[in-house]
Amino acid sequence: MRFAYFDRLSRGRQRIYLKSDAIESLGLPADLVLGGTVARIATGLRAGQRPAVQAACQALISALARGYHVPPVRVRVLARRPADDYGELHGLYEPEDEGETARITVWMRTAQKKQVVAFKTFLRTLIHELCHHLDYELFALEETFHTEGFYKRESSLAGALLQQFAAEAKPNDP
Numbered sequence: 001m002r003f004a005y006f007d008r009l010s011r012g013r014q015r016i017y018l019k020s021d022a023i024e025s026l027g028l029p030a031d032l033v034l035g036g037t038v039a040r041i042a043t044g045l046r047a048g049q050r051p052a053v054q055a056a057c058q059a060l061i062s063a064l065a066r067g068y069h070v071p072p073v074r075v076r077v078l079a080r081r082p083a084d085d086y087g088e089l090h091g092l093y094e095p096e097d098e099g100e101t102a103r104i105t106v107w108m109r110t111a112q113k114k115q116v117v118a119f120k121t122f123l124r125t126l127i128h129e130l131c132h133h134l135d136y137e138l139f140a141l142e143e144t145f146h147t148e149g150f151y152k153r154e155s156s157l158a159g160a161l162l163q164q165f166a167a168e169a170k171p172n173d174p
Contacts, residue, residue: 002017002021002147002148003146003147003148013143013145016141016142016143016145017145017147019139019141020135020139020141020144020145020147020149020150021145021147021148021149021150022149023139023149023153024149024152024153024156025152025153025156026131026134026153026154026156026157027156027157027160028064028067028157028160028161028164029064029067029068030067032063032064032067033164034060034063034064034161034164035161035164035165035166035167035168035169036168037056037059037060037063038056038060038123038161038162038164038165038168039165039168039169040052040055040056040059041053041056041057041060041119041122041123041126042119042165044056045108045116045117045119045122046116046119048108048116050077050078050079050108053077053108054075054076054077057075057077057106057126058074058075060126060161061073061075061104061126061130064130065130065133068134068137068138069138070133070134070137070138071096071101071102071137072101072102073101073102073103073104073130073133074101074102074103074104075103075104075105075106075126076103076104076105076106077105077106077107077108078105078106078107078108079107079108079109080107080109080110080111080114081107081109081110081111082107082111083111083112088110088111088112089107090106090107090117090121090125090128091104091105091106091107091125091126091128091129092104092105092106092129093129093130093132093133093144095132095133095136102133102136102137104126104129104130104133105129106122106125106126106129108122120158120162123158123161123162124154124158127154127157127158127161128154130157131144131150131153131154131157132144134153135150
Protein backbone atom coordinates (compact mmCIF):
# COMPACT_ATOMS: atom_id res chain seq x y z
CA MET A 1 0.00 0.00 0.00
CA ARG A 2 1.34 3.42 -0.90
CA PHE A 3 0.63 6.42 1.25
CA ALA A 4 -1.01 9.46 -0.35
CA TYR A 5 2.16 11.52 -0.69
CA PHE A 6 3.76 8.88 -2.97
CA ASP A 7 2.30 10.45 -6.13
CA ARG A 8 3.90 13.81 -5.29
CA LEU A 9 7.40 12.32 -5.13
CA SER A 10 9.87 12.51 -8.01
CA ARG A 11 10.54 9.25 -9.89
CA GLY A 12 13.87 8.85 -8.08
CA ARG A 13 12.27 9.30 -4.68
CA GLN A 14 9.46 6.93 -5.67
CA ARG A 15 12.10 4.25 -6.38
CA ILE A 16 13.58 4.77 -2.91
CA TYR A 17 10.10 4.68 -1.37
CA LEU A 18 9.28 1.39 -3.13
CA LYS A 19 12.58 -0.16 -2.08
CA SER A 20 11.86 0.83 1.54
CA ASP A 21 8.30 -0.42 1.31
CA ALA A 22 9.49 -3.84 0.11
CA ILE A 23 11.59 -4.44 3.26
CA GLU A 24 8.97 -5.65 5.70
CA SER A 25 10.83 -7.37 8.53
CA LEU A 26 13.76 -6.65 10.78
CA GLY A 27 14.79 -9.35 13.21
CA LEU A 28 17.18 -8.99 16.07
CA PRO A 29 20.82 -9.56 15.19
CA ALA A 30 21.94 -13.10 16.04
CA ASP A 31 22.88 -13.84 19.65
CA LEU A 32 21.68 -10.51 21.02
CA VAL A 33 19.75 -10.88 24.25
CA LEU A 34 18.47 -7.46 25.24
CA GLY A 35 15.53 -8.18 27.55
CA GLY A 36 17.46 -6.96 30.59
CA THR A 37 18.40 -3.72 28.84
CA VAL A 38 14.78 -3.15 27.82
CA ALA A 39 13.78 -3.85 31.44
CA ARG A 40 16.17 -1.09 32.58
CA ILE A 41 14.35 1.34 30.28
CA ALA A 42 11.00 0.32 31.80
CA THR A 43 12.34 0.63 35.35
CA GLY A 44 13.86 4.04 34.67
CA LEU A 45 10.64 5.31 33.15
CA ARG A 46 8.58 4.05 36.08
CA ALA A 47 10.91 5.87 38.46
CA GLY A 48 11.00 9.00 36.27
CA GLN A 49 14.81 8.88 36.23
CA ARG A 50 15.94 10.49 33.00
CA PRO A 51 19.67 9.68 33.39
CA ALA A 52 18.89 5.99 33.97
CA VAL A 53 16.55 5.92 30.97
CA GLN A 54 19.17 7.61 28.79
CA ALA A 55 21.90 5.15 29.86
CA ALA A 56 19.65 2.15 29.15
CA CYS A 57 18.53 3.57 25.80
CA GLN A 58 22.12 4.22 24.78
CA ALA A 59 23.08 0.66 25.78
CA LEU A 60 20.20 -0.77 23.73
CA ILE A 61 20.87 1.32 20.63
CA SER A 62 24.63 0.73 20.82
CA ALA A 63 24.13 -3.04 21.07
CA LEU A 64 21.73 -3.01 18.11
CA ALA A 65 24.06 -0.83 16.01
CA ARG A 66 26.96 -3.22 16.70
CA GLY A 67 24.72 -6.20 15.96
CA TYR A 68 23.65 -4.77 12.61
CA HIS A 69 27.24 -3.67 11.85
CA VAL A 70 26.27 -0.04 11.31
CA PRO A 71 27.90 3.14 12.61
CA PRO A 72 27.04 4.13 16.18
CA VAL A 73 24.25 6.49 17.15
CA ARG A 74 24.24 8.86 20.09
CA VAL A 75 21.02 8.82 22.13
CA ARG A 76 19.62 11.77 24.06
CA VAL A 77 16.66 11.40 26.36
CA LEU A 78 15.20 14.77 27.23
CA ALA A 79 12.57 15.57 29.81
CA ARG A 80 9.50 17.08 28.14
CA ARG A 81 8.35 16.77 24.56
CA PRO A 82 8.29 19.94 22.50
CA ALA A 83 4.88 20.88 21.13
CA ASP A 84 3.31 23.39 18.78
CA ASP A 85 -0.06 23.88 17.09
CA TYR A 86 0.45 20.62 15.16
CA GLY A 87 1.08 18.40 18.18
CA GLU A 88 3.95 16.91 20.15
CA LEU A 89 7.28 15.70 18.81
CA HIS A 90 7.88 12.15 20.08
CA GLY A 91 11.33 11.46 18.64
CA LEU A 92 13.89 12.86 16.23
CA TYR A 93 16.60 11.23 14.13
CA GLU A 94 19.49 13.36 12.89
CA PRO A 95 21.79 11.54 10.44
CA GLU A 96 25.54 11.77 10.61
CA ASP A 97 26.64 15.13 9.26
CA GLU A 98 30.16 16.40 8.59
CA GLY A 99 31.78 13.95 10.96
CA GLU A 100 29.16 14.33 13.68
CA THR A 101 27.76 11.02 14.92
CA ALA A 102 24.11 10.39 14.07
CA ARG A 103 21.76 11.21 16.93
CA ILE A 104 18.43 10.01 18.23
CA THR A 105 16.48 12.26 20.58
CA VAL A 106 13.44 11.03 22.49
CA TRP A 107 11.43 12.68 25.24
CA MET A 108 10.19 10.86 28.32
CA ARG A 109 7.36 13.19 29.37
CA THR A 110 4.33 14.45 27.48
CA ALA A 111 4.19 18.15 26.63
CA GLN A 112 0.78 19.02 28.04
CA LYS A 113 0.40 16.92 31.20
CA LYS A 114 4.12 16.33 31.76
CA GLN A 115 3.41 12.66 32.44
CA VAL A 116 6.00 9.96 31.84
CA VAL A 117 5.36 8.36 28.45
CA ALA A 118 4.02 4.81 28.56
CA PHE A 119 6.83 2.25 28.34
CA LYS A 120 5.75 0.54 25.09
CA THR A 121 5.10 3.89 23.40
CA PHE A 122 8.51 5.14 24.47
CA LEU A 123 10.27 1.96 23.28
CA ARG A 124 8.47 2.04 19.92
CA THR A 125 9.50 5.69 19.46
CA LEU A 126 13.13 4.84 20.20
CA ILE A 127 13.04 1.92 17.74
CA HIS A 128 11.26 4.07 15.16
CA GLU A 129 14.16 6.52 15.22
CA LEU A 130 16.70 3.67 15.03
CA CYS A 131 14.88 2.40 11.92
CA HIS A 132 15.61 5.73 10.21
CA HIS A 133 19.31 5.15 10.96
CA LEU A 134 19.09 1.60 9.61
CA ASP A 135 17.42 2.86 6.42
CA TYR A 136 20.55 4.86 5.66
CA GLU A 137 23.24 2.63 7.11
CA LEU A 138 21.96 -0.96 6.78
CA PHE A 139 19.71 -0.76 3.75
CA ALA A 140 21.72 2.00 1.99
CA LEU A 141 18.61 4.01 1.15
CA GLU A 142 19.31 7.55 0.02
CA GLU A 143 16.32 8.78 1.98
CA THR A 144 14.16 7.42 4.76
CA PHE A 145 10.40 7.41 4.25
CA HIS A 146 7.48 6.44 6.46
CA THR A 147 6.33 3.59 4.25
CA GLU A 148 4.19 0.63 5.23
CA GLY A 149 7.37 -1.46 5.07
CA PHE A 150 9.11 0.98 7.43
CA TYR A 151 6.33 0.60 10.00
CA LYS A 152 6.42 -3.19 9.63
CA ARG A 153 10.19 -3.17 10.26
CA GLU A 154 9.70 -0.98 13.31
CA SER A 155 6.95 -3.25 14.61
CA SER A 156 8.90 -6.47 14.02
CA LEU A 157 11.98 -5.16 15.87
CA ALA A 158 9.98 -3.66 18.74
CA GLY A 159 8.00 -6.90 19.00
CA ALA A 160 11.18 -8.99 19.20
CA LEU A 161 12.54 -6.74 21.96
CA LEU A 162 9.26 -6.85 23.88
CA GLN A 163 9.27 -10.64 23.59
CA GLN A 164 12.75 -10.77 25.13
CA PHE A 165 11.62 -8.32 27.82
CA ALA A 166 8.63 -10.53 28.66
CA ALA A 167 10.86 -13.62 28.83
CA GLU A 168 13.24 -11.75 31.15
CA ALA A 169 10.36 -10.75 33.44
CA LYS A 170 8.86 -14.26 33.79
CA PRO A 171 11.52 -15.78 36.10
CA ASN A 172 10.90 -12.98 38.62
CA ASP A 173 7.12 -13.38 38.62
CA PRO A 174 5.60 -15.23 41.61
